Amino acid sequence: MTAQIIDGKAFAADVRAKVATQVARLKEEHGITPGLAVVLVGEDPASQVYVRSKGKQTVEVGMNSYEHRLDADTSEADLLALIDQLNTDPAVHGILVQLPLPGHLNEDLVINAIDPAKDVDGFHISNVGLLGTGQKSMVPCTPLSCLMMLRAHHGSLSGLDAVVIGRSNIVGKPMAQLLLGDSCTVTIAHSRTKNLPDVVRRADIVVAAVGRPEMVPGDWIKEGATVIDVGINRIEKPEGGTRLVGDVDFASASLRAGAITPVPGGVGPMTIACLLANTLTACCRANGLAEPEGLTA
Numbered sequence: 260m261t262a263q264i265i266d267g268k269a270f271a272a273d274v275r276a277k278v279a280t281q282v283a284r285l286k287e288e289h290g291i292t293p294g295l296a297v298v299l300v301g302e303d304p305a306s307q308v309y310v311r312s313k314g315k316q317t318v319e320v321g322m323n324s325y326e327h328r329l330d331a332d333t334s335e336a337d338l339l340a341l342i343d344q345l346n347t348d349p350a351v352h353g354i355l356v357q358l359p360l361p362g363h364l365n366e367d368l369v370i371n372a373i374d375p376a377k378d379v380d381g382f383h384i385s386n387v388g389l390l391g392t393g394q395k396s397m398v399p400c401t402p403l404s405c406l407m408m409l410r411a412h413h414g415s416l417s418g419l420d421a422v423v424i425g426r427s428n429i430v431g432k433p434m435a436q437l438l439l440g441d442s443c444t445v446t447i448a449h450s451r452t453k454n455l456p457d458v459v460r461r462a463d464i465v466v467a468a469v470g471r472p473e474m475v476p477g478d479w480i481k482e483g484a485t486v487i488d489v490g491i492n493r494i495e496k497p498e499g500g501t502r503l504v505g506d507v508d509f510a511s512a513s514l515r516a517g518a519i520t521p522v523p524g525g526v527g528p529m530t531i532a533c534l535l536a537n538t539l540t541a542c543c544r545a546n547g548l549a550e551p552e553g554l555t556a
């Protein structure tokens with residue numbers, strides 16, 4: 260079998276088009292323009308690229324973008340003061356603090372200072388608790404991206420065996436909650452899991468989110484399974500230079516999987532599209548309007 264490639268770029272373009280349509284409707288019918296504030300502390304090169312891309316795509320779908328770039332040595336007090344200001348700004352419906360933060364800043368403290376209703380990353384402890392108990396929340400963008408692609412590919416996920424490899428707070432755990440919410444039988448695997456290859460071989464859906472280049476070989480994949488690769492790892496090429504690879508060995512896995520996301524061009528582009536979708540959702544909720552269909556969990 261040669262797997263169908265799940266094209267994250269095409270999915271993301273579709274999500275952005277839906278968001279843009281809804282944003283235009285909000286402006287026309289209610290005179291409201293959703294606004295997203297992105298805060299970057301320091302000069303991490305990858306974070307700078309992501310933040311630039313977020314700002315550009317925010318404007319492209321018709322929303323207002325507010326970018327706050329702070330020095331790497333910004334104090335926690337100054338960062339918290341900015342978040343406080345954004346929390347009370349009625350033009351700002353979504354707030355995102357780009358991660359990772361410089362080492363002297365407490366990430367949990369900073370994230371939990373964001374108004375949960377504006378927490379478009381879905382990382383605030385209130386949103387984590389709401390998602391964990393199956394209530395309406397803001398859903399982290401990467402797991403939401405994976406869920407959207409899985410739903411589009413399978414229709415119903417009910418009763419499928421899913422394994423999530425990785426137990427991070429921002430991908431693995433919320434991903435497992437979302438799959439459970441769609442009635443999958445879910446296993447969370449991690450570095451201490453016994454017989455990981457056998458656990459993965461039972462799964463109809465494999466979500467790999469460990470951050471280890473090409474850790475999952477093709478012979479762990481059940482024939483016809485759907486493979487969602489969240490990993491984005493930069494590795495050295497033998498001939499010099501670098502290239503991006505996922506957590507799954509794409510070449511061998513695509514010979515067994517029914518469908519697979521590539522890296523690059525899979526989950527990554529969808530992450531920013533889902534951030535725009537979450538900002539729209541936050542704006543609709545803040546204004547007591549119906550939530551956009553097909554753009555939430």
Ligand SMILES: Nc1nc2c(c(=O)[nH]1)N[C@@H](CN(C=O)c1ccc(C(=O)N[C@@H](CCC(=O)O)C(=O)O)cc1)CN2
Nearest residue numbers: 309355356357358359380400491523524525527528530
């Ligand atoms: N506050 C947050 N910080 C971070 C998040 C997040 O969701 N919220 N996620 C990542 C970075 N990230 C978005 O912020 C992100 C990562 C990767 C991509 C992407 O499109 N990747 C491309 C490849 C890009 C390349 O060539 O380097 C792909 O996979 O095709 C988008 C967004 C950490 N921080």
